[in-house]
Amino acid sequence: MKLSAEDKKIIEDSIRDIPDFPKDGIIFKDISTLLSNPKALNTLMTHLENRYKSYDLDFIAGIDARGFIFGSILADRLGLGFVTVRKKGKLPYTTVAEKYTLEYGFDEVEIHIDAFGEKKNPKVLLIDDLIATGGTAKASASLINKVGAKCVEVCFIMELGFLNGKDGIDAPVYSVLEID
Numbered sequence: 001m002k003l004s005a006e007d008k009k010i011i012e013d014s015i016r017d018i019p020d021f022p023k024d025g026i027i028f029k030d031i032s033t034l035l036s037n038p039k040a041l042n043t044l045m046t047h048l049e050n051r052y053k054s055y056d057l058d059f060i061a062g063i064d065a066r067g068f069i070f071g072s073i074l075a076d077r078l079g080l081g082f083v084t085v086r087k088k089g090k091l092p093y094t095t096v097a098e099k100y101t102l103e104y105g106f107d108e109v110e111i112h113i114d115a116f117g118e119k120k121n122p123k124v125l126l127i128d129d130l131i132a133t134g135g136t137a138k139a140s141a142s143l144i145n146k147v148g149a150k151c152v153e154v155c156f157i158m159e160l161g162f163l164n165g166k167d168g169i170d171a172p173v174y175s176v177l178e179i180d
């Protein structure tokens, strides 16, 4: 279901730009002002609910940490379970991990080996607030597939289109807002 221009503006206007955070030259897209705005949050979540209710999903997975917020609200709206993809060292049970490169060095995400239970090939939507280079989402989608599920789409609230991050992701990508 397409987002109306009016609803898009409500969501867009609720997100705040913070220049030079966490370092010089980065414009940080701050979603705390979206979360504290009930109209914007409801508009966004209703749009995502309408889009994904026909996908016949089994789970929503969210990326640490802002993907947890949107992902768990969506999971509850769709009557689905929610799975966390976490930064290394946070999950208590047996995990599968995937490293990805950052501008300098690398980072690592993990998922519980039994995150999606017993069902064969469960269909999973992966969600995060923003895609920049795409490294975090690529590693997270690959973890979902590694533990026996199928990542059927990756959803972002915002996409920094000029970084072409979605090119490396081996699943369809949907972004609510594209930022040039």
Ligand code: AMP
Pocket (backbone or CB within 6 Å): 026, 027, 028, 029, 030, 063, 064, 065, 066, 128, 129, 130, 131, 132, 133, 134, 135, 136, 137, 165
């Ligand atoms: P990447 O792996 O480069 O696609 O980075 C995506 C992750 O970094 C997401 O979890 C985002 O929340 C965060 N991130 C990267 N750039 C920004 C930005 N300009 N504003 C807010 N969050 C960002």
